[in-house]
Amino acid sequence: MLINTQNWKQWLEEAGDMSRFTGRFFSQWFRPRYEITEFFRQCFIVGYRSLPLVGLTGFIMGLVLTMQLRPSLIDYGVESQLPAMVGIAIVREVGPVITALIFAGKIGSSIGAELGSMKVTEQIDAMEVSGTNPFKYLVVTRVLATTLMLPVLVMLGDAISLYGSYLGVNIRGVTSFDLFWTQVFDNLSFGDVVPAFVKSFFFGFAVGIVGCFKGYHSHKGTEGVGRSANSAVVLSSILIFIIDLVAVQVTDILGLN
Protein backbone atom coordinates (compact mmCIF):
# COMPACT_ATOMS: atom_id res chain seq x y z
CA MET A 1 0.00 0.00 0.00
CA LEU A 2 1.44 3.32 -1.09
CA ILE A 3 -0.18 5.33 1.68
CA ASN A 4 1.10 4.55 5.14
CA THR A 5 -2.05 4.64 7.28
CA GLN A 6 -0.06 4.91 10.51
CA ASN A 7 1.61 8.12 9.31
CA TRP A 8 -1.71 9.57 8.24
CA LYS A 9 -3.25 8.71 11.59
CA GLN A 10 -0.33 10.36 13.39
CA TRP A 11 -0.56 13.42 11.14
CA LEU A 12 -4.31 13.78 11.70
CA GLU A 13 -3.86 13.37 15.46
CA GLU A 14 -1.25 16.11 15.48
CA ALA A 15 -3.48 18.38 13.39
CA GLY A 16 -6.26 17.76 15.91
CA ASP A 17 -3.96 18.52 18.86
CA MET A 18 -2.79 21.69 17.20
CA SER A 19 -6.37 22.82 16.53
CA ARG A 20 -7.19 22.28 20.20
CA PHE A 21 -4.03 24.17 21.19
CA THR A 22 -5.03 27.09 18.94
CA GLY A 23 -8.56 27.01 20.38
CA ARG A 24 -7.09 27.14 23.86
CA PHE A 25 -5.11 30.23 22.88
CA PHE A 26 -8.26 32.03 21.68
CA SER A 27 -10.17 31.02 24.80
CA GLN A 28 -7.46 32.31 27.14
CA TRP A 29 -5.79 35.32 25.57
CA PHE A 30 -8.30 37.94 26.69
CA ARG A 31 -8.99 36.54 30.16
CA PRO A 32 -7.18 37.87 33.25
CA ARG A 33 -4.57 37.50 34.62
CA TYR A 34 -2.82 39.57 31.92
CA GLU A 35 0.92 38.94 31.63
CA ILE A 36 1.75 42.47 30.47
CA THR A 37 5.41 42.53 31.58
CA GLU A 38 6.17 39.18 29.98
CA PHE A 39 4.34 40.26 26.81
CA PHE A 40 6.52 43.37 26.43
CA ARG A 41 9.63 41.33 27.20
CA GLN A 42 8.69 38.93 24.42
CA CYS A 43 7.97 41.83 22.03
CA PHE A 44 11.49 43.08 22.71
CA ILE A 45 12.99 39.62 22.14
CA VAL A 46 11.09 38.66 19.00
CA GLY A 47 10.93 42.15 17.51
CA TYR A 48 13.96 44.23 18.40
CA ARG A 49 16.42 41.34 18.49
CA SER A 50 15.29 40.06 15.08
CA LEU A 51 15.72 43.45 13.43
CA PRO A 52 19.45 43.18 12.54
CA LEU A 53 18.93 39.85 10.75
CA VAL A 54 15.75 41.00 9.00
CA GLY A 55 17.46 44.25 8.02
CA LEU A 56 20.57 42.56 6.65
CA THR A 57 18.67 39.95 4.63
CA GLY A 58 16.20 42.59 3.44
CA PHE A 59 18.99 44.88 2.21
CA ILE A 60 20.74 42.05 0.34
CA MET A 61 17.42 40.84 -1.09
CA GLY A 62 16.56 44.31 -2.47
CA LEU A 63 20.04 44.69 -3.95
CA VAL A 64 20.11 41.24 -5.58
CA LEU A 65 16.53 41.45 -6.87
CA THR A 66 17.31 44.77 -8.57
CA MET A 67 20.51 43.47 -10.15
CA GLN A 68 18.74 40.31 -11.40
CA LEU A 69 15.79 42.20 -12.88
CA ARG A 70 17.84 44.85 -14.72
CA PRO A 71 18.95 42.66 -17.72
CA SER A 72 15.38 41.48 -18.39
CA LEU A 73 14.01 45.01 -18.25
CA ILE A 74 16.79 46.24 -20.55
CA ASP A 75 15.76 43.54 -23.07
CA TYR A 76 12.21 44.94 -23.08
CA GLY A 77 13.45 48.54 -23.10
CA VAL A 78 11.81 49.46 -19.79
CA GLU A 79 14.88 49.84 -17.57
CA SER A 80 13.43 53.08 -16.24
CA GLN A 81 10.64 51.06 -14.61
CA LEU A 82 13.15 49.18 -12.41
CA PRO A 83 12.41 51.05 -9.13
CA ALA A 84 8.66 50.71 -9.62
CA MET A 85 8.85 47.03 -10.39
CA VAL A 86 11.18 46.19 -7.54
CA GLY A 87 9.08 48.32 -5.17
CA ILE A 88 5.88 46.45 -6.02
CA ALA A 89 7.60 43.06 -5.86
CA ILE A 90 9.12 43.80 -2.45
CA VAL A 91 6.05 45.35 -0.84
CA ARG A 92 3.50 42.88 -2.19
CA GLU A 93 5.27 39.56 -1.97
CA VAL A 94 9.00 39.23 -1.50
CA GLY A 95 9.28 41.40 1.63
CA PRO A 96 6.53 39.76 3.72
CA VAL A 97 7.34 36.19 2.69
CA ILE A 98 11.13 36.41 3.03
CA THR A 99 10.87 38.30 6.34
CA ALA A 100 8.37 35.73 7.63
CA LEU A 101 10.65 32.84 6.61
CA ILE A 102 13.65 34.46 8.30
CA PHE A 103 11.45 35.09 11.34
CA ALA A 104 10.31 31.44 11.35
CA GLY A 105 13.95 30.31 11.22
CA LYS A 106 15.10 32.57 14.03
CA ILE A 107 12.10 32.98 16.33
CA GLY A 108 10.09 29.82 15.54
CA SER A 109 13.06 27.56 16.27
CA SER A 110 14.00 29.58 19.35
CA ILE A 111 10.48 29.34 20.81
CA GLY A 112 10.30 25.62 19.99
CA ALA A 113 13.67 24.93 21.62
CA GLU A 114 13.06 27.17 24.65
CA LEU A 115 9.63 25.77 25.51
CA GLY A 116 10.81 22.25 24.64
CA SER A 117 13.71 22.56 27.03
CA MET A 118 11.43 24.02 29.71
CA LYS A 119 9.04 21.11 29.21
CA VAL A 120 11.62 18.33 29.52
CA THR A 121 13.32 19.93 32.54
CA GLU A 122 9.96 20.36 34.34
CA GLN A 123 10.17 24.18 34.34
CA ILE A 124 6.62 24.40 32.97
CA ASP A 125 5.38 22.20 35.84
CA ALA A 126 7.35 24.37 38.27
CA MET A 127 5.54 27.45 36.97
CA GLU A 128 2.17 25.81 37.50
CA VAL A 129 3.13 24.89 41.05
CA SER A 130 4.21 28.51 41.62
CA GLY A 131 0.72 29.89 41.04
CA THR A 132 1.19 30.64 37.34
CA ASN A 133 -0.88 29.56 34.39
CA PRO A 134 2.05 28.46 32.15
CA PHE A 135 -0.10 28.55 29.02
CA LYS A 136 -0.81 32.24 29.52
CA TYR A 137 2.65 33.13 30.71
CA LEU A 138 4.54 31.26 28.00
CA VAL A 139 2.21 30.67 25.06
CA VAL A 140 -0.23 33.60 24.97
CA THR A 141 2.51 36.19 25.43
CA ARG A 142 4.74 34.67 22.74
CA VAL A 143 1.98 34.21 20.17
CA LEU A 144 0.71 37.77 20.69
CA ALA A 145 4.26 39.10 20.43
CA THR A 146 5.02 37.27 17.16
CA THR A 147 1.62 38.26 15.71
CA LEU A 148 2.16 41.94 16.44
CA MET A 149 5.89 42.21 15.83
CA LEU A 150 6.15 40.49 12.44
CA PRO A 151 4.12 43.18 10.58
CA VAL A 152 6.39 45.83 12.12
CA LEU A 153 9.46 43.86 10.99
CA VAL A 154 7.96 43.45 7.52
CA MET A 155 7.47 47.22 7.20
CA LEU A 156 11.01 47.93 8.36
CA GLY A 157 12.37 45.09 6.22
CA ASP A 158 10.58 46.48 3.15
CA ALA A 159 12.05 49.93 3.75
CA ILE A 160 15.60 48.55 4.20
CA SER A 161 15.10 46.35 1.13
CA LEU A 162 14.21 49.40 -0.94
CA TYR A 163 17.43 51.09 0.19
CA GLY A 164 19.25 47.97 -1.07
CA SER A 165 17.37 48.31 -4.31
CA TYR A 166 18.39 51.98 -4.59
CA LEU A 167 22.01 50.86 -4.29
CA GLY A 168 21.40 48.15 -6.94
CA VAL A 169 19.87 50.67 -9.34
CA ASN A 170 22.90 52.94 -8.99
CA ILE A 171 25.56 50.25 -9.40
CA ARG A 172 25.03 50.12 -13.17
CA GLY A 173 23.15 53.37 -13.74
CA VAL A 174 22.45 56.75 -12.23
CA THR A 175 19.11 57.43 -10.54
CA SER A 176 18.69 60.19 -8.02
CA PHE A 177 17.41 59.40 -4.52
CA ASP A 178 14.29 61.52 -5.08
CA LEU A 179 13.50 59.99 -8.46
CA PHE A 180 13.92 56.46 -7.08
CA TRP A 181 11.47 57.01 -4.21
CA THR A 182 9.04 58.95 -6.37
CA GLN A 183 8.93 56.07 -8.84
CA VAL A 184 8.46 53.55 -6.04
CA PHE A 185 5.62 55.39 -4.29
CA ASP A 186 3.86 56.55 -7.46
CA ASN A 187 3.41 52.95 -8.51
CA LEU A 188 2.34 51.57 -5.14
CA SER A 189 -1.37 51.54 -4.35
CA PHE A 190 -3.63 50.72 -1.42
CA GLY A 191 -4.14 47.24 -2.89
CA ASP A 192 -0.41 46.59 -2.77
CA VAL A 193 0.30 47.68 0.78
CA VAL A 194 -2.73 46.68 2.87
CA PRO A 195 -3.11 42.99 1.90
CA ALA A 196 0.63 42.47 2.39
CA PHE A 197 0.46 44.12 5.81
CA VAL A 198 -2.61 42.12 6.86
CA LYS A 199 -1.17 38.77 5.83
CA SER A 200 1.93 39.51 7.93
CA PHE A 201 -0.23 39.24 11.05
CA PHE A 202 -1.27 35.74 9.98
CA PHE A 203 2.35 34.79 9.23
CA GLY A 204 3.37 36.00 12.70
CA PHE A 205 0.54 34.10 14.33
CA ALA A 206 1.50 30.90 12.47
CA VAL A 207 5.15 31.17 13.55
CA GLY A 208 4.19 31.80 17.19
CA ILE A 209 1.51 29.16 17.55
CA VAL A 210 3.53 26.44 15.77
CA GLY A 211 6.70 27.20 17.78
CA CYS A 212 4.76 27.14 21.05
CA PHE A 213 2.82 23.99 20.11
CA LYS A 214 5.94 22.08 19.16
CA GLY A 215 7.83 23.22 22.26
CA TYR A 216 4.92 22.70 24.64
CA HIS A 217 4.44 19.13 23.42
CA SER A 218 8.11 18.25 23.38
CA HIS A 219 9.14 14.91 24.84
CA LYS A 220 11.89 12.29 24.76
CA GLY A 221 14.52 14.49 26.43
CA THR A 222 17.09 16.62 24.64
CA GLU A 223 16.55 14.77 21.36
CA GLY A 224 12.91 15.86 21.52
CA VAL A 225 13.96 19.49 22.07
CA GLY A 226 16.01 19.47 18.86
CA ARG A 227 13.15 17.84 17.00
CA SER A 228 10.71 20.46 18.34
CA ALA A 229 12.90 23.32 17.14
CA ASN A 230 13.38 21.73 13.75
CA SER A 231 9.75 20.81 13.14
CA ALA A 232 8.64 24.26 14.34
CA VAL A 233 10.64 25.86 11.50
CA VAL A 234 9.54 23.33 8.88
CA LEU A 235 5.84 23.49 9.74
CA SER A 236 5.67 27.26 10.15
CA SER A 237 7.51 27.75 6.82
CA ILE A 238 4.97 25.51 5.06
CA LEU A 239 2.12 27.37 6.76
CA ILE A 240 3.56 30.71 5.60
CA PHE A 241 3.35 29.56 1.97
CA ILE A 242 -0.16 28.15 2.47
CA ILE A 243 -1.34 31.40 4.09
CA ASP A 244 0.29 33.34 1.26
CA LEU A 245 -1.58 31.24 -1.29
CA VAL A 246 -4.88 31.82 0.49
CA ALA A 247 -4.13 35.55 0.88
CA VAL A 248 -3.52 35.92 -2.87
CA GLN A 249 -6.87 34.26 -3.60
CA VAL A 250 -8.72 36.40 -1.05
CA THR A 251 -7.07 39.58 -2.38
CA ASP A 252 -8.10 38.56 -5.88
CA ILE A 253 -11.70 37.87 -4.85
CA LEU A 254 -11.89 41.23 -3.09
CA GLY A 255 -10.58 42.93 -6.23
CA LEU A 256 -7.50 44.35 -4.55
CA ASN A 257 -5.08 42.97 -7.16
Added chain:
Amino acid sequence: MESFQTLAVLPDMPVKAGEEVMRITGLYKSFGDNHVLTDFNLGLAAGENVVVLGKSGSGKSVLIKCIIGLLKPDSGRIEVFGKNIPDLGHLELDQVRMKLGFLFQSNALYDSMTVRENLEFPLRRHSIRISQREVDELVQHALDDVGLVHTVDRMPAELSGGMRKRIALARTLILQPSIILYDEPTTGLDPITAKEIIGLMVEIQEKYGSSSLIISHDMTCVRMASDRVVMLIDGKCYADGTYDELKRSADPAIKKFFE
Protein backbone atom coordinates in the same frame (compact mmCIF):
# COMPACT_ATOMS: atom_id res chain seq x y z
CA MET B 1 11.06 30.40 62.32
CA GLU B 2 12.24 33.91 62.74
CA SER B 3 13.44 34.23 59.18
CA PHE B 4 9.95 33.79 57.76
CA GLN B 5 7.98 36.06 60.05
CA THR B 6 7.20 38.43 57.19
CA LEU B 7 5.15 35.79 55.44
CA ALA B 8 2.15 36.27 57.72
CA VAL B 9 0.02 36.99 54.65
CA LEU B 10 0.08 33.33 53.64
CA PRO B 11 -3.09 31.27 54.26
CA ASP B 12 -3.17 29.99 57.81
CA MET B 13 -3.28 26.21 58.08
CA PRO B 14 -2.24 25.50 61.67
CA VAL B 15 -1.42 21.94 62.60
CA LYS B 16 -0.35 20.31 65.85
CA ALA B 17 2.64 18.00 66.01
CA GLY B 18 1.62 14.45 65.15
CA GLU B 19 -1.67 15.53 63.59
CA GLU B 20 -2.29 14.09 60.12
CA VAL B 21 -1.62 16.70 57.41
CA MET B 22 -2.05 14.45 54.39
CA ARG B 23 -4.19 11.39 53.75
CA ILE B 24 -4.28 9.47 50.47
CA THR B 25 -7.09 6.95 50.15
CA GLY B 26 -7.84 4.46 47.35
CA LEU B 27 -5.77 6.26 44.71
CA TYR B 28 -5.96 4.92 41.15
CA LYS B 29 -4.08 6.27 38.14
CA SER B 30 -3.66 4.63 34.74
CA PHE B 31 -2.18 5.65 31.40
CA GLY B 32 -4.07 3.56 28.87
CA ASP B 33 -3.53 -0.08 29.81
CA ASN B 34 -0.67 0.81 32.14
CA HIS B 35 -2.15 0.77 35.65
CA VAL B 36 0.38 2.79 37.62
CA LEU B 37 -1.39 3.26 40.94
CA THR B 38 -4.00 0.79 42.13
CA ASP B 39 -5.68 1.45 45.46
CA PHE B 40 -2.72 3.31 46.96
CA ASN B 41 -3.11 4.54 50.55
CA LEU B 42 -0.82 6.73 52.64
CA GLY B 43 -0.91 9.03 55.65
CA LEU B 44 1.55 11.76 56.65
CA ALA B 45 1.68 13.33 60.10
CA ALA B 46 2.91 16.83 60.96
CA GLY B 47 6.69 16.87 61.42
CA GLU B 48 7.08 13.39 59.95
CA ASN B 49 9.48 12.34 57.17
CA VAL B 50 8.05 9.58 55.01
CA VAL B 51 10.01 8.03 52.15
CA VAL B 52 8.12 6.29 49.35
CA LEU B 53 10.51 3.61 48.10
CA GLY B 54 10.08 1.82 44.81
CA LYS B 55 12.04 0.81 41.76
CA SER B 56 12.22 3.02 38.65
CA GLY B 57 8.94 3.16 36.75
CA SER B 58 6.91 2.00 39.75
CA GLY B 59 4.80 5.17 39.74
CA LYS B 60 6.52 7.20 42.46
CA SER B 61 6.72 10.38 40.38
CA VAL B 62 3.12 9.90 39.21
CA LEU B 63 2.08 9.71 42.86
CA ILE B 64 3.86 12.92 43.82
CA LYS B 65 2.49 14.76 40.74
CA CYS B 66 -1.03 13.67 41.69
CA ILE B 67 -0.46 15.09 45.19
CA ILE B 68 0.69 18.49 43.90
CA GLY B 69 -2.16 18.57 41.37
CA LEU B 70 -0.08 18.31 38.18
CA LEU B 71 -1.81 15.02 37.33
CA LYS B 72 -5.43 14.18 38.01
CA PRO B 73 -5.99 10.73 39.50
CA ASP B 74 -8.62 8.43 37.97
CA SER B 75 -10.21 7.99 41.40
CA GLY B 76 -9.41 8.23 45.09
CA ARG B 77 -8.87 11.04 47.57
CA ILE B 78 -5.76 13.12 48.29
CA GLU B 79 -6.57 15.20 51.33
CA VAL B 80 -4.04 17.88 52.22
CA PHE B 81 -4.97 19.92 55.30
CA GLY B 82 -8.45 18.38 54.91
CA LYS B 83 -8.88 19.58 51.31
CA ASN B 84 -9.27 16.99 48.55
CA ILE B 85 -6.78 18.05 45.84
CA PRO B 86 -8.60 16.58 42.78
CA ASP B 87 -11.76 18.54 43.72
CA LEU B 88 -10.06 21.93 44.06
CA GLY B 89 -10.40 24.77 41.57
CA HIS B 90 -7.39 26.80 40.43
CA LEU B 91 -7.56 29.41 43.18
CA GLU B 92 -8.02 26.91 46.02
CA LEU B 93 -5.30 24.69 44.57
CA ASP B 94 -2.90 27.66 44.46
CA GLN B 95 -3.70 28.37 48.14
CA VAL B 96 -2.85 24.78 49.11
CA ARG B 97 0.28 24.80 46.90
CA MET B 98 1.59 27.75 48.89
CA LYS B 99 1.91 25.42 51.87
CA LEU B 100 3.02 22.45 49.79
CA GLY B 101 6.62 22.81 48.56
CA PHE B 102 7.81 20.67 45.68
CA LEU B 103 11.44 19.92 44.87
CA PHE B 104 11.59 18.66 41.29
CA GLN B 105 13.82 15.79 40.26
CA SER B 106 15.47 17.97 37.58
CA ASN B 107 15.46 21.04 39.90
CA ALA B 108 13.34 22.93 37.32
CA LEU B 109 15.23 26.19 37.82
CA TYR B 110 14.27 28.76 35.18
CA ASP B 111 17.25 28.96 32.83
CA SER B 112 16.49 32.51 31.69
CA MET B 113 16.38 33.92 35.23
CA THR B 114 19.07 34.60 37.82
CA VAL B 115 19.05 32.79 41.16
CA ARG B 116 17.40 35.85 42.74
CA GLU B 117 14.64 35.93 40.09
CA ASN B 118 14.12 32.19 40.48
CA LEU B 119 13.56 32.62 44.20
CA GLU B 120 11.37 35.69 43.80
CA PHE B 121 9.17 33.98 41.21
CA PRO B 122 6.86 32.04 43.62
CA LEU B 123 6.52 35.10 45.88
CA ARG B 124 5.48 37.35 43.02
CA ARG B 125 3.26 34.84 41.23
CA HIS B 126 1.26 33.87 44.31
CA SER B 127 0.22 37.53 44.62
CA ILE B 128 1.60 37.88 48.13
CA ARG B 129 1.53 41.54 49.11
CA ILE B 130 4.99 42.18 50.46
CA SER B 131 7.44 44.97 49.83
CA GLN B 132 10.63 44.65 47.79
CA ARG B 133 12.65 44.93 51.02
CA GLU B 134 10.77 41.94 52.47
CA VAL B 135 11.25 39.97 49.24
CA ASP B 136 14.99 40.69 49.41
CA GLU B 137 15.07 39.53 53.03
CA LEU B 138 13.24 36.30 52.22
CA VAL B 139 15.60 35.57 49.33
CA GLN B 140 18.56 36.24 51.59
CA HIS B 141 17.22 33.94 54.34
CA ALA B 142 16.34 31.13 51.94
CA LEU B 143 19.81 31.27 50.38
CA ASP B 144 21.33 31.45 53.83
CA ASP B 145 19.51 28.24 54.78
CA VAL B 146 21.18 26.40 51.90
CA GLY B 147 24.52 28.17 52.30
CA LEU B 148 24.60 29.84 48.87
CA VAL B 149 24.07 33.56 49.51
CA HIS B 150 26.98 34.42 47.18
CA THR B 151 25.21 32.92 44.14
CA VAL B 152 22.28 35.35 44.25
CA ASP B 153 23.08 37.10 40.96
CA ARG B 154 24.36 34.09 39.07
CA MET B 155 22.53 32.16 36.37
CA PRO B 156 21.58 28.50 37.04
CA ALA B 157 23.82 27.37 34.15
CA GLU B 158 26.85 28.74 36.05
CA LEU B 159 26.19 26.45 39.05
CA SER B 160 27.19 22.86 39.75
CA GLY B 161 24.59 20.08 40.06
CA GLY B 162 24.71 20.16 43.86
CA MET B 163 24.40 23.95 43.94
CA ARG B 164 21.43 23.86 41.59
CA LYS B 165 19.74 21.33 43.87
CA ARG B 166 20.34 23.62 46.86
CA ILE B 167 18.94 26.63 44.98
CA ALA B 168 15.89 24.58 44.00
CA LEU B 169 15.50 23.68 47.66
CA ALA B 170 15.80 27.36 48.63
CA ARG B 171 13.05 28.21 46.12
CA THR B 172 10.88 25.50 47.65
CA LEU B 173 11.53 26.88 51.14
CA ILE B 174 10.84 30.52 50.36
CA LEU B 175 7.08 30.14 50.85
CA GLN B 176 7.62 28.42 54.20
CA PRO B 177 5.76 25.21 53.25
CA SER B 178 4.30 22.94 55.91
CA ILE B 179 4.83 19.90 53.71
CA ILE B 180 7.77 19.46 51.34
CA LEU B 181 7.54 16.92 48.53
CA TYR B 182 10.90 15.70 47.25
CA ASP B 183 11.00 13.92 43.88
CA GLU B 184 14.19 11.83 43.75
CA PRO B 185 16.28 14.51 45.51
CA THR B 186 19.62 12.73 45.02
CA THR B 187 19.29 11.63 41.40
CA GLY B 188 22.27 12.67 39.26
CA LEU B 189 24.42 13.69 42.24
CA ASP B 190 27.69 12.13 43.33
CA PRO B 191 27.52 10.21 46.67
CA ILE B 192 29.18 13.02 48.67
CA THR B 193 26.92 15.77 47.32
CA ALA B 194 23.92 13.45 47.70
CA LYS B 195 24.74 13.02 51.40
CA GLU B 196 25.09 16.78 51.80
CA ILE B 197 21.67 17.33 50.24
CA ILE B 198 20.09 14.66 52.45
CA GLY B 199 21.72 16.27 55.50
CA LEU B 200 20.32 19.63 54.43
CA MET B 201 16.84 18.15 54.03
CA VAL B 202 16.95 16.72 57.54
CA GLU B 203 18.34 19.99 58.93
CA ILE B 204 15.56 22.00 57.32
CA GLN B 205 12.91 19.61 58.59
CA GLU B 206 14.27 19.93 62.14
CA LYS B 207 14.59 23.72 61.90
CA TYR B 208 11.11 24.46 60.56
CA GLY B 209 9.20 21.41 61.79
CA SER B 210 7.81 20.73 58.32
CA SER B 211 6.66 17.32 57.09
CA SER B 212 8.36 15.65 54.15
CA LEU B 213 7.27 13.12 51.60
CA ILE B 214 10.37 11.87 49.81
CA ILE B 215 10.23 9.80 46.66
CA SER B 216 13.44 7.84 46.24
CA HIS B 217 15.16 4.60 45.39
CA ASP B 218 18.44 5.76 46.92
CA MET B 219 18.94 3.62 50.04
CA THR B 220 21.31 6.17 51.63
CA CYS B 221 18.55 8.75 51.35
CA VAL B 222 16.01 6.30 52.78
CA ARG B 223 18.26 5.45 55.72
CA MET B 224 19.26 9.02 56.58
CA ALA B 225 16.03 10.91 55.94
CA SER B 226 13.14 8.61 56.82
CA ASP B 227 11.05 8.34 59.96
CA ARG B 228 8.92 5.85 58.09
CA VAL B 229 9.26 4.01 54.77
CA VAL B 230 6.39 3.09 52.46
CA MET B 231 7.15 0.59 49.70
CA LEU B 232 5.36 1.14 46.42
CA ILE B 233 5.16 -2.13 44.51
CA ASP B 234 2.65 -2.93 41.74
CA GLY B 235 0.90 0.39 42.34
CA LYS B 236 0.08 -0.45 45.95
CA CYS B 237 1.44 0.35 49.36
CA TYR B 238 3.21 -3.00 49.73
CA ALA B 239 4.85 -2.40 53.12
CA ASP B 240 4.93 0.36 55.71
CA GLY B 241 7.43 0.60 58.56
CA THR B 242 10.66 2.11 59.80
CA TYR B 243 13.90 1.59 57.89
CA ASP B 244 15.11 -0.97 60.45
CA GLU B 245 11.81 -2.87 60.47
CA LEU B 246 11.81 -3.23 56.69
CA LYS B 247 15.49 -4.13 56.64
CA ARG B 248 14.77 -7.08 58.92
CA SER B 249 11.88 -8.27 56.73
CA ALA B 250 12.10 -11.76 55.25
CA ASP B 251 9.85 -10.82 52.30
CA PRO B 252 11.92 -11.31 49.10
CA ALA B 253 10.36 -8.26 47.39
CA ILE B 254 11.44 -6.04 50.31
CA LYS B 255 14.80 -7.73 50.84
CA LYS B 256 15.82 -6.93 47.25
CA PHE B 257 16.00 -3.23 48.14
CA PHE B 258 18.20 -3.75 51.19
CA GLU B 259 20.72 -6.19 49.71
